[in-house]
Amino acid sequence: VQFGESGGDLVQLGGSLNLSCVVSGGLWKYYGIVCFGQAPGNDREGVSCIRKDDSTFYEDFVKRRFTVSSDNTKNTVYLQMRNLKPEDTAVSSCATDVLAYSCYTLKPADFDSRDPGTQVAVSS
Numbered sequence: 001v002q003f004g005e006s007g008g009d010l011v012q013l014g015g016s017l018n019l020s021c022v023v024s025g026g027l028w029k030y031y032g033i034v035c036f037g038q039a040p041g042n043d044r045e046g047v048s049c050i051r052k053d054d055s056t057f058y059e060d061f062v063k064r065r066f067t068v069s070s071d072n073t074k075n076t077v078y079l080q081m082r083n084l085k086p087e088d089t090a091v092s093s094c095a096t097d098v099l100a101y102s103c104y105t106l107k108p109a110d111f112d113s114r115d116p117g118t119q120v121a122v123s124s
Contacts, residue, residue: 005035005094008118011084017120019079021094026075028052030096032103033077034111035068037090037120044113046106047092050077057103061087084122093117 007019023033032051038044048068049057056068067080077094095113097103102110 004115005079005092005118008092008120010121010123013085013122013124015084015122017081017084019081019092019118019120021077021079021115023075023077023094023096027070027072027077031100032097033070034095034097034103034106035077035079036093036095036108036111036113036117037088038093038117039087039090042090044093044108046108046111048079049103049106051103055103057106059106081120084120086122086124089121091117092120 005019005021009017011017032049034049035047036044037047047059047062048066050068050070065083070077093115095111098112099110
């Protein structure tokens with residue numbers, strides 16, 4: 001399985017970005033796909049997750065600002081990021097689950113992560 005996230009860029013405070021994560025082999029093979037963020041000097045942490053039943057999960061600091069969705073015909077998961085803040089600056093990556101309940105935890109250990117990610121930078 002090969003996958004990767006793209007769409008990162010430098011934006012100003014309050015700006016928006018749309019990230020895409022392509023999962024070759026088909027989204028249907030997995031219970032969920034997670035989007036991670038790793039801020040400078042910090043550990044990777046789960047930001048949002050979408051399950052095959054289209055249920056979605058978000059960390060509190062991105063709720064009502066980020067929206068995750070998927071298109072099974074394109075094997076792609078999308079992360080729409082709005083009202084971006086400097087603290088959103090991070091390397092964003094995606095990963096497939098290794099457990100049926102991975103989306104409920106958002107813990108990196110519960111996902112198979114091989115994506116180097118894309119840089120999201122927000123200036124004040």
